[in-house]
Amino acid sequence: MYSHLKQFTFLDLKLATRDFRPESLxxxxxxxxxxxxxxxxxxxxxxxxxxxxxxxxxxxxxxxFQCHKELLV
Incomplete structure (x- = not known):
């Protein structure tokens, strides 16, 4: 059903955002x-x-204090 979705590792996301740098915020x-x-x-x-x-x-x-559901949206 969701075969088009990609799974990312934390390292993938860290590198993609350049280590979560402020200029990427x-x-x-x-x-x-x-x-x-x-x-x-x-x-x-x-x-x-x-x-x-x-x-x-x-x-x-x-x-x-935001709910988990809002994060998923």
């Missing part, structure tokens, strides 16, 4: 931060910023 909210990253088209491998497919990576703030 798009937004900070109640559930955590939203970062911009780049991955190779049709893969999960990180690529040089500005190339490949742009992705948004959400991090969860375990001390936040």
């Amino acid at each position: 798009l937004e900070e909210g109640g559930f955590g931060c939203l970062f911009k990253g780049w991955v190779k088209e049709n893969e999960t491998a990180p690529v040089k910023p500005g190339t490949g497919l742009t992705v948004a990576v959400k991090t969860l703030n375990l001390d936040g």
